[in-house]
Structures are given as C-alpha cells and as structure tokens.
Amino acid sequence: MRIDIITVLPELLESPLSHSIVKRARERMLADIVIHDLRPYGKGKYRQTDDYSFGGDAGMVLMIEPVYRLITELKKQRTYDQIIYTSPDGIPFSQKVANRLSCLENIIILCGHYKGIDQRIRDHLITMEISIGDYVLSGGELAAAVITDAVVRLLPGALSDETSALTDSFQDGLLAPPVFTRPADFMGWKVPGVLLSGDPSRIREWQEEKSLERTERLRPDLLEQKENG
Ligand code: ADE
Numbered sequence: 001m002r003i004d005i006i007t008v009l010p011e012l013l014e015s016p017l018s019h020s021i022v023k024r025a026r027e028r029m030l031a032d033i034v035i036h037d038l039r040p041y042g043k044g045k046y047r048q049t050d051d052y053s054f055g056g057d058a059g060m061v062l063m064i065e066p067v068y069r070l071i072t073e074l075k076k077q078r079t080y081d082q083i084i085y086t087s088p089d090g091i092p093f094s095q096k097v098a099n100r101l102s103c104l105e106n107i108i109i110l111c112g113h114y115k116g117i118d119q120r121i122r123d124h125l126i127t128m129e130i131s132i133g134d135y136v137l138s139g140g141e142l143a144a145a146v147i148t149d150a151v152v153r154l155l156p157g158a159l160s161d162e163t164s165a166l167t168d169s170f171q172d173g174l175l176a177p178p179v180f181t182r183p184a185d186f187m188g189w190k191v192p193g194v195l196l197s198g199d200p201s202r203i204r205e206w207q208e209e210k211s212l213e214r215t216e217r218l219r220p221d222l223l224e225q226k227e228n229g
Contacts, residue, residue, distance in 0.1 A: 001104065001155055006067065007111040008049050010037045012141040022063065025158040032063055033148060036074075041066035050113060059115030065118045067121050070107040074108060083108045085117070085142030086147070086153050090129030093147060095170035097130065101147070102154035109147060110138030153195055173226040175211035175219060 005013060013035050015024075025031040042049040043065055050060035071083065081104040091097065101107065110117075110126065122129070132143045152158060159165050169176040181190040194206045215222050 001030070001102070001152075002034070002078070002106045003148055004034050004036060004106075004177045005111065005148065005152070006036045006038055006039050006061045006070055007139075007141055007144070008062075008113070009111075009139060009141050010098045011156045012139070013145055016142075016145040017148060021158055022151045024090060025152045027154055028157060030157050031152045033152070036070060037045060038066050038070060041069045042048060050115075050134065053115070057115075060113075061115055062113040062117035062119050062121070064118040066172065067125065069106065070109075071125055076108050080106045080108050083110065084125040085110045085129045086132070086143035088130050088136055090131040093130050093132045093143075093150070095150070095168075096152040097099070098147070098173070099113070101151045110140070111142045111144045112137075114139050119131075131195045150207045170222075173222055175214045175222070177207040 007013060016022075017033055017035070022031070022033070026033055037047050039047050041047075043063065048063070049066050052064050053059065053061045074080070082101070084107060088110065105185070110121070130147060132146050137143060154165055166170060167176060180195060184191045184196060193200055193207065197203065
C-alpha cells in the first residue's frame with residue numbers, strides 16, 4: 001500500500017511513522033509512506049502556502065494552488081483510491097474505517113491546516129474527510145499519523161503474530177480482554193489462575209467473558225452498535 005501525506009510540517013510526522021510496527025512495515029515494503037513538504041509547491045519567492053481568507057475572518061487559509069500542483073503531480077504517477085482530508089468535520093475515524101482503508105492500494109492524506117483550507121480543495125480534489133474525534137487539533141498532522149498507524153498495522157505481515165490484530169480492541173466490536181505477564185504473583189497481586197492452566201479452550205472462554213464484561217462496563221455503546229449491525 002502507498003500512502004502519500006501532504007503537509008506544511010513534515011517534521012511533525014517523521015517520528016510517529018518511523019518506529020515500531022509502522023517502521024517494520026515500511027522496512028518490509030508493505031507500506032510505502034511518503035511525506036511531502038508542501039512548501040516547495042508554494043507561491044512566489046517565499047513559497048507561500050497560505051493566505052488571508054476572503055471575508056476577513058482572522059487566520060490564514062491553505063491555498064489551492066500548491067495543493068493542486070502537488071496532487072496533480074502525484075496523480076500522474078498512479079491512480080489514487082481516496083484523497084483524504086483530516087478535519088473535525090469529517091466522518092468519525094473508527095476501526096471499521098481503518099479496515100476499509102487498509103484494503104486500498106494508494107491513498108493521499110492532506111493534513112488540515114489550522115484555520116482551514118480553501119473550500120475549493122475540498123469540493124474538487126478531496127474524496128473523503130476524516131475526523132479522529134470531537135476536539136480540535138492545531139493541525140491535521142497528528143490526525144494523519146493516527147490514521148496511518150491504525151491502517152498500516154492492519155496490512156498482512158505488519159504484525160509478527162498474524163492473529164494479534166484480530167484480537168485488538170474494537171476489531172470484533174468489543175474491547176480486548178486484560179493481559180498479564182510474569183511474575184505470576186507480584187506482592188500477592190495474582191494473575192488469574194485460568195491463564196496459567198495451559199488449557200487453550202478455557203483460556204479463550206475466559207478472555208471472551210472478560211472482553212464482554214469490560215465492554216458492558218466501559219463502552220456499552222459498542223454493544224448497541226454491534227446489535228444494530
Ligand atoms: N484537524 C483538527 N482537528 C482534527 C480532528 N479532530 N480530526 C482530524 N483532523 C483534525
């Protein structure tokens with residue numbers, strides 16, 4: 001899968017996408033993630049990428065020309081399945097959306113800009129808008145990193161244990177069960193005996209029970225969503 005990310009702050013994205021599972025997926029060529037600095041596509045001597053908004057609302061707005069130039073150049077090289085804009089206005093990001101995106105071949109993510117982007121970019125270039133939650137970030141870079149991380153870890157081969165993505169919280173609409181590691185007894189705080197039993201079917205049954213119990217207690221809305229399909 002190829003993910004092209006367009007931003008005016010490439011430094012903000014370098015580190016989150018250079019460690020752990022995403023790093024390994026990139027090394028294994030499962031994910032080709034290219035971060036594009038929009039600045040060189042900016043206008044004039046100062047490579048301007050934002051400008052005052054018409055109508056006088058305070059704050060700078062991302063200009064269409066640099067974005068159009070860069071997206072047009074990318075589109076000459078391959079066909080994109082989605083051109084995503086990160087914005088609080090977008091559809092709520094979820095495991096379901098991450099699953100769907102992980103099945104695509106090529107996507108672009110345009111990072112939102114603090115006071116917004118020229119509406120014509122959204123009307124004519126963007127095919128999907130995603131929000132990572134009902135709060136406002138200073139820019140779309142962290143949202144782009146969240147989306148990329150959640151998608152890339154789903155690519156076959158990204159996780160060392162192929163099954164572990166399937167037991168993630170949310171993957172089946174439930175929260176994940178609790179996990180423990182050694183020591184089995186820490187100052188009298190004991191690991192549940194069933195996990196030490198070595199009986200896979202009893203362990204699975206316990207995990208399913210805990211998973212359901214946790215979801216009922218912490219996120220009952222997930223169970224409602226599951227029932228309503
Ligand atoms: N940009 C600013 N806030 C955002 C949010 N909640 N989700 C996605 N992009 C954003």
